[in-house]
Amino acid sequence: MKLTIIQTGDVPVALRSQFGPYRKMFETMFDGTGQGFSYDMVAVSDGEPFPDPGQLEGIVITGSAAGVYDDLPWMNPLRAFIRDAYGKRTPMLGVCFGHQIMGDALGGDVRKSEKGWGLGRHTYGVKGRPDFMRKAPIELAVACSHQDQVIVPPAEADVILSSEFTPNAGLAYRNGAALSFQPHPEFADDYTIALAELRRGKAPDEVVDTALASIAKPSHSGDVAGYIGQFFRGR
Template identity: 70%
Template sequence: MRLTIVQTGDVPEPLRDNFGPYHSMFERMFDGTGRDFSYQVVGVEGNSLLPDPQHIEGIVITGSPAGVYEDHDWLPPLREFIRRAYAAKTPMLGVCFGHQIMADALGGDVRKSEKGWGLGRHTYRVTGRPGFMADAPEALSVACSHQDQVIVPPAEADVVLASDFTPNAGLFYKSGKALSFQPHPEFDDEYARALVELRRGKAPDAVVEKGISSFTDASDSERVAGYISNFFRLATA
């Protein structure tokens, strides 16, 4: 299956030499699932044109430092791309900002949360078990890095992951062709930890220290990557 990775942001400059471009993290994640994926990477800034979603096999929308409420000239075309993809029932995944812009484009409410920064490995309750994650345990622990949140999901979306900090952390859409997560299953622990350290001076010290200590908890990122792979397999069946 060929995935079109819509890269809406990149690894922060201080970390880029050590961790490479952001799209490669998704490619490694999908390659690790053992299924046959290939990749096309499309940027959103500059004069890049998004492809016609009716003519691509699957979509991945990445994280970004941008907020959906900001004034970027690439946001309206991306919203339209998401709406067209949803209408065409093209399988689509969003992660972090991708999760937020999908919700925003499809009728939800996304804002900077009054709860502040979510950093480190968070644990989310599994609140729904669609077929691609039918064997999910009661909770899943995955790295996150965000301030914005989906405050109100679109009417088309059901919540499948939730926590007290992030009540709408995972959304599966009623079409069966769209899925999104606030946390980052594509992050390995080394990068996720470096990203928390990079937030020193921006996030409160106590939040940073709690984020660093959270990596002693076991990660479920590989399991979530498997669910995502299952989702794409079932969505294209």
Template identity: 75%
Template sequence: MKITIIQTGEVPLPLRSRFVPYRHMFETMFDRTGQGFTYQTINVADGEPFPDLDGLEGAVITGSAAGVYDSLPWLDPLRDFIRKGYQHRTPMLGICFGHQIMADALGGDVRKSEKGWGLGRHTYDVAHRPSFMQQAPAALAVACSHQDQVISAPRDAQVILSSDFTPNAGLAYRNGAALSFQPHPEFEDDYTIALAELRRGKVADELVDDAVASIAAPSQSVEVAAYIARFFTQR
């Protein structure tokens, strides 16, 4: 199965000498599941044309520094791609910004949260178990880095991950072919720490310190990646 990575952002410039591009993070995440996926990347944020939905086997919409409320020339075409993909029942995953823009395009409300930044490893309650994650435990701990949130989920979405800080952290859509998560199962711990440290001086030091300390807690990113791989292969 070929996964098409719809790239909407990149590793922040100060970290690029130390970390691989986002597309490689996703490729590594999927490779570890042993499913034998192949990949192509389309950088829509740099103006590359969106792929034709006919024959598209699966799509991943990446994280980004952009917000759904920004005035960027590629945002409306991305919304159109999401809506058409949803109607076409193209298997589609959104992560962080991808999660937010999918919700925005499909009728949800996305805003900068008054709760501020979510950094480090957060724990989310499993609110519902679709078929691809029937074996999920009661809670999943995954890295995050975001200030925007899905405030209200689209009518067609069911909340599958939730926390007090991020009530709509995971959404599975009723067409059976769309899935999104606010946290980042593709992030390695050293990159999560580096992102948190990048906020130092812009947010309270205590928040950054707590984020760095949170990485000592066990992660379920590998398990979440396996659920995502199952989501794609069962389609």
């Protein structure tokens, strides 16, 4: 199965020489599931044209430094692409900004949260168990890095992951072919740490320090990657 990565942002320049391009994180994550995915990438944030979602096998919308409220030339075309993909039931995953822009495009309310920065490994309660997550534990700990949140999910979405900080952290859509997560299962721990340190001065020191300490908590990123792999394979 070929996954088309819709790249809406990249690794910050200060970290790119150490951690490489963002697409590689997704490829490494999906390769780790052992499910034999192949990959294509469309860097829409760099002006590359959107493909026809009806011709794609699977779509992955990445994270980004952008917010859904930013006036960027690729933002409305991305919304139209998401709606088209949803209508055609092309399997589609959104992560972080991808989660937010899917929520925005499909009728939800997305904005910068009054709670501030979410950094490090957060723990989310499993609130729903679609077939691909039926064996999930009651909680999943996954890395995150965000200020924006889906405040009100689209009517077509069911909440499957939730925390006090991020109530709408995981959404499964009722067309059966769309899924999104606020946290980043594609992040390795060393990148999560480096990214949190990069936020120092923007996020309060105590938030960054708590984020760094949280990496000692066992990660469920591999489990979430497996669920996502099963989601795509099951479509």
